[in-house]
Amino acid sequence: MEEICDQLEEFKVASLLTTNCIGRPLRITEELESTSLEAWKLAGQGAPHGLTVVADRQTGGRGRKGRGWFSPGGMNLYFSVILRPTFPPAQAAQTTLVAAVAICEAIRESSGVKATIKWPNDVEIAGRKVAGILTELSAVQEKTNFLILGIGVDVNMTVADFPEEIRDTATSLQIATSRCFSRSHLLAALLVKLENYLEACQQQGFSAVRRRWKELSSMLGVGVRAELNGKYIEGTAEDLDDQGRLLVKTSCGQYERIVAGDVQRLRTQ
Numbered sequence: 095m096e097e098i099c100d101q102l103e104e105f106k107v108a109s110l111l112t113t114n115c116i117g118r119p120l121r122i123t124e125e126l127e128s129t130s131l132e133a134w135k136l137a138g139q140g141a142p143h144g145l146t147v148v149a150d151r152q153t154g155g156r157g158r159k160g161r162g163w164f165s166p167g168g169m170n171l172y173f174s175v176i177l178r179p180t181f182p183p184a185q186a187a188q189t190t191l192v193a194a195v196a197i198c199e200a201i202r203e204s205s206g207v208k209a210t211i212k213w214p215n216d217v218e219i220a221g222r223k224v225a226g227i228l229t230e231l232s233a234v235q236e237k238t239n240f241l242i243l244g245i246g247v248d249v250n251m252t253v254a255d256f257p258e259e260i261r262d263t264a265t266s267l268q269i270a271t272s273r274c275f276s277r278s279h280l281l282a283a284l285l286v287k288l289e290n291y292l293e294a295c296q297q298q299g300f301s302a303v304r305r306r307w308k309e310l311s312s313m314l315g316v317g318v319r320a321e322l323n324g325k326y327i328e329g330t331a332e333d334l335d336d337q338g339r340l341l342v343k344t345s346c347g348q349y350e351r352i353v354a355g356d357v358q359r360l361r362t363q
């Protein structure tokens with residue numbers, strides 16, 4: 095089937111969607127400050143598990159650590175899913191790993207490109223970031239109210255479309271393949287994957303996703319520099335444990351577990 099650049103239309107995505115609850119309902123808007131901000135507001139008003147907010151463009155797209163997310167119209171995917179899990183807040187970081195697996199697989203199956211996961215929340219193609227995940231949590235003590243899973247995928251951007259400061263580190267499906275992709279098809283594929291993996295996790299625990307995360311990760315077995323409690327450690331990323339923490343063996347032979355901190359690959363000489 096020939097893939098075409100398309101408009102992101104609600105009825106079109108809905109007709110492609112085979113999920114039970116993720117993406118239901120689906121709200122596609124032309125412009126929002128941030129889909130995550132909107133989803134947070136709706137969740138606070140009682141919106142259900144699965145409701146997904148999509149925007150063609152964002153005027154204040156948000157990234158991790160207070161950074162922005164470049165969000166021009168007509169070319170990429172920006173969406174946020176409301177989740178109301180029964181697990182405690184400490185398990186929220188696992189949802190980021192589940193989403194990374196879903197994005198990675200949806201990209202691979204839709205484009206044939208070998209996307210990989212860079213701890214904890216980036217999906218990359220050939221070492222360049224193609225998608226990011228922002229997981230935000232509302233909780234009171236040990237009770238999770240809701241999670242907002244915000245996902246941005248660079249789909250049909252050309253090199254010239256990227257701002258200069260991220261041109262060397264970012265990529266898109268279009269750049270990787272020289273083809274244009276249907277955002278509606280990719281969004282539907284992604285939401286289906288997300289639902290399947292979330293369900294598997296709920297029924298079988300995190301082990302249902304752990305093996306696949308390890309297969310798709312570009313971090314395991316390589317030298318890394320990781321942030322741990324405000325300090326930096328260096329070592330080898332050896333494994334993902336059964337709770338979704340990255341196990342790093344430091345140069346002095348000690349094991350450290352990273353929950354959600356930034357980890358950079360060390361350059362090999």
Ligand code: BTN
Nearest residue numbers: 128155156157158173226244246
């Ligand atoms: C990151 O890698 O820093 C996370 C980027 C997350 C971006 C997405 S785009 C949709 C959703 N709305 C936002 O404002 N941010 C997330």
